[in-house]
Amino acid sequence: MMMNHREHIELEKVLPQEIEARSFEIITEELRDTPLIPGTEPIVKRCIHTSADFDYAKSLVFTEDVVKHTLDALKKGASIITDTQMGKAGINKKQLAKYGGEVYCFMSDEDVARAAKERGITRAAVSMEKAAALDKKLIFAIGNAPTALVRLYELIQENKLHPELIIGVPVGFVNVIQSKELILSLKEIPSIVAKGRKGGSNIAACICNALLYML
């Protein structure tokens, strides 16, 4: 027979619609001694909400006026490119559609897989080329593949791409740190980058959502 241990475990009584607000209260309280850049707080807090990892209060780097610039782009119908289906799944597409934007992920496309195999590069890199060919205002939300960031860097250097924003938060161990540094070296490109190894598709998606909820 199973023992009922529930009496020893006290659940906090919070209504479903109040869970998120209560979580942000706790995060705000725990961040009280951590200085944040004015205007970026909702983004930093949402990253911590998504990960329970307070490292993001220190690792996130914002270019000047990036929030204002991105909100303007979103209002003008900018679309979002992700490097994983998970990232796409996590973005609030209803909120984005209100302003005319869509989310694209080309990672599972057959032409992308074929070109990647033929050229010996990653599908993520080919996906970025496919995105760059779109005639739209573009926000890149990269949570997985450093090779996507490297290809974005090259496309920008080659003058083939002028993104509204690059969210550079791939996670991992091979060229992750370097790929983020490449993006940070592009002084004229608005970016939000999580320095170091950490990040993820969930972080990329939640940064998009934080921006969408600021509209």
Next chain:
Amino acid sequence: MMMNHREHIELEKVLPQEIEARSFEIITEELRDTPLIPGTEPIVKRCIHTSADFDYAKSLVFTEDVVKHTLDALKKGASIITDTQMGKAGINKKQLAKYGGEVYCFMSDEDVARAAKERGITRAAVSMEKAAALDKKLIFAIGNAPTALVRLYELIQENKLHPELIIGVPVGFVNVIQSKELILSLKEIPSIVAKGRKGGSNIAACICNALLYML
């Protein structure tokens, strides 16, 4: 004009098909002084691969023989229930389908939304009831909602559910720690739990994938 800083940033040369193996090598090397439970290593390492967060080497708790039991269940066609579309998007559905399993997420279902509103509980809790009514072998991969874990605990206590496995890795600040403790108190239910606040849909999905890749 943008300056080209690339010469200062050295990229490691790794072929696309070798990036994952190289990442696991680095993780294995950095874990050399951390004892892991034999047989659970691929799961712990994949969680670190997904998050770049070595806390998982200490926070993951496994019930006895959980890996063997789960692999048996997957071979017999067990299906997976997630509490987010992101989690569903991240699971290798092709690999699961080879053995007859599917991934279900009921969070966006209209009947679930309606019942949740009427009853004043979360959609995640209602989703668990909908899943429990399926006549299938079930693995629950919970990366977001502690209320899903609480409802699973209750359904099991009420003898309405006998899951093959509960992956209890919701992330956050409200009842997250307690909900995990509830699952751990069910001594006869196979579980993999990330103690503490950390977890996420990405972690839930990657634990599923680690198990699928062990088949």
